Amino acid sequence: MDSIIQRIFDVAVIGAGPAGIAAALAAAETGASVALIDDNPAPGGQIWRGGRNASHHLEARRWLERLSKSRVTLIGGTRVFYAHSGALEAESDHSLWQLLYGKLILATGARELFLPFPGWTMPNVFGAGGLQALVKSGLPVKGKHVVIAGTGPLLLAVAAYLCERGADVLCICEQAPFARLRAFTLGMASYPGKLVETAQLRFRSRRAPYLTSAWPVAALGQDRLQAVRISDNGRLREIECEYLACGFHLVPNLELARALDCRVVDGFVGVNELQETSQPGVYCAGEPTGIGGVELSIVEGQIAGHAAAGRVSSAKRLLTTRARSRRAVKAMKKAFALRPELAALATPDTLLCRCEDVSFEAAQKHATWRAAKLHSRCGMGPCQGRVCGAAAEFLFGWTMDSSRPPIFPARCSSLAAISTPASPAQGHGGSQ
Numbered sequence: 546m547d548s549i550i551q552r553i554f555d556v557a558v559i560g561a562g563p564a565g566i567a568a569a570l571a572a573a574e575t576g577a578s579v580a581l582i583d584d585n586p587a588p589g590g591q592i593w594r595g596g597r598n599a600s601h602h603l604e605a606r607r608w609l610e611r612l613s614k615s616r617v618t619l620i621g622g623t624r625v626f627y628a629h630s631g632a633l634e635a636e637s638d639h640s641l642w643q644l645l646y647g648k649l650i651l652a653t654g655a656r657e658l659f660l661p662f663p664g665w666t667m668p669n670v671f672g673a674g675g676l677q678a679l680v681k682s683g684l685p686v687k688g689k690h691v692v693i694a695g696t697g698p699l700l701l702a703v704a705a706y707l708c709e710r711g712a713d714v715l716c717i718c719e720q721a722p723f724a725r726l727r728a729f730t731l732g733m734a735s736y737p738g739k740l741v742e743t744a745q746l747r748f749r750s751r752r753a754p755y756l757t758s759a760w761p762v763a764a765l766g767q768d769r770l771q772a773v774r775i776s777d778n779g780r781l782r783e784i785e786c787e788y789l790a791c792g793f794h795l796v797p798n799l800e801l802a803r804a805l806d807c808r809v810v811d812g813f814v815g816v817n818e819l820q821e822t823s824q825p826g827v828y829c830a831g832e833p834t835g836i837g838g839v840e841l842s843i844v845e846g847q848i849a850g851h852a853a854a855g856r857v858s859s860a861k862r863l864l865t866t867r868a869r870s871r872r873a874v875k876a877m878k879k880a881f882a883l884r885p886e887l888a889a890l891a892t893p894d895t896l897l898c899r900c901e902d903v904s905f906e907a908a909q910k911h912a913t914w915r916a917a918k919l920h921s922r923c924g925m926g927p928c929q930g931r932v933c934g935a936a937a938e939f940l941f942g943w944t945m946d947s948s949r950p951p952i953f954p955a956r957c958s959s960l961a962a963i964s965t966p967a968s969p970a971q972g973h974g975g976s977q
């Protein structure tokens with residue numbers, strides 16, 4: 546039987562990426578007791594993965610250093626699988642955590658969007674950020690031939706990272722057309738910091754040709770990837786490679802917000818000026834409120850943290866910075882919008898749901914996500930639709946409008962021990 550750990554905090558923050566770290570530190574400044582929970586062993590989220598010792602990024606080191614010196618209680622290697630008003634249930638390897646909170650901040654980040662095309666489930670076809678994460682965890686790529694494809698600035702970040710680790714990045718296939726990217730670059734003149742950052746990434750990945758209006762059409766090979774067929778400005782060609790890293794932008798992790806009945810607007814958690822959701826006392830920051838990159842995640846986290854701890858004037862001082870970041874993000878969204886051709890890559894027998902082996906054709910027969918789930922088991926496997934659900938939204942225009950607990954697979958003993966305590970009184974003292 547697992548041990549059960551029960552604690553009470555003034556503020557609980559789920560997700561120790563940039564948004565969650567900034568939120569936890571802002572809230573802790575007031576003397577509030579703050580828990581920061583993340584399923585990774587070390588804080589940092591996707592971009593600062595691996596914690597302070599693994600990060601070469603100056604800003605990352607600064608934030609992680611501050612966190613290590615703060616009074617924030619970091620609960621790492623622990624995944625929240627159930628949330629109800631005033632309480633969270635989370636699992637680590639050998640413990641069930643039952644956490645009562647006064648205020649909650651959701652900073653659960655985003656995941657990559659995978660789009661199905663023939664061969665996309667073949668070994669050695671990865672998500673772009675997924676391959677980067679594997680390399681950060683020790684996968685050697687020196688001398689490996691890699692094609693990077695999809696859309697958005699993440700492709701450049703991944704290319705730069707892999708080039709520096711000795712990979713031979715054969716090309717970066719960006720689906721957006723050149724004209725859109727040129728307009729975007731010109732429009733970014735008022736954000737010199739972003740332009741410099743992009744130029745640096747491109748310089749670090751300069752050996753890899755950057756193709757626009759290019760995307761993968763098929764991954765080819767017997768039992769593992771041997772080549773990728775790409776459409777390059779309307780012409781098909783094949784490139785031999787060992788790894789294909791594909792990312793068609795990011796989708797927000799909304800499961801906890803949905804489980805708490807927070808209002809979702811156009812696919813993102815709706816928040817007010819102070820990052821508070823439609824549920825009083827529940828705040829949200831970072832990618833779940835809009836895919837905006839690290840700067841926006843940090844400022845939203847700070848606003849949420851100050852507001853949750855009752856320091857509204859400190860939160861309000863950051864509104865101008867947030868507005869500026871949001872404008873830059875809007876321009877980026879337009880530039881990297883997915884083209885309709887990407888919805889036509891799958892053939893009838895291409896898998897859509899790889900957990901339950903549901904083909905594109907079998908899912909397409911249905912009118913809604915719910916009907917497809919009930920009749921084909923699409924989205925009913927271990928990932929609970931995190932991969933195929935987002936793809937189906939793009940392919941068929943469906944919405945995944947509900948999230949049923951547990952939002953992650955959990956041990957039977959944890960499910961049996963779930964408590965439904967009343968929300969603790971606001972403003973109670975420290976942890977116990």
Ligand SMILES: Cc1cc2nc3c(=O)[nH]c(=O)nc-3n(C[C@H](O)[C@H](O)[C@H](O)COP(=O)(O)OP(=O)(O)OC[C@H]3O[C@@H](n4cnc5c(N)ncnc54)[C@H](O)[C@@H]3O)c2cc1C
Pocket residue numbers: 559560561562563564565582583584585589590591592593623624625626652653654655656657673674675677678699702703795798801830831832833837838839842
């Ligand atoms: C795979 C991937 C790679 C990326 N690589 C780069 C890059 O190289 N450069 C770049 O500029 N941007 C990158 N990004 C984008 C970058 O993640 C964001 O710009 C930024 O990190 C967002 O910060 P955040 O705090 O909102 O979310 P995140 O950094 O995603 O942090 C969210 C955290 O919450 C945790 N979490 C979620 N749900 C739960 C739960 N139920 N219980 C416990 N913990 C939970 C997650 O594990 C994660 O650690 C990447 C994104 C992804 C998805």
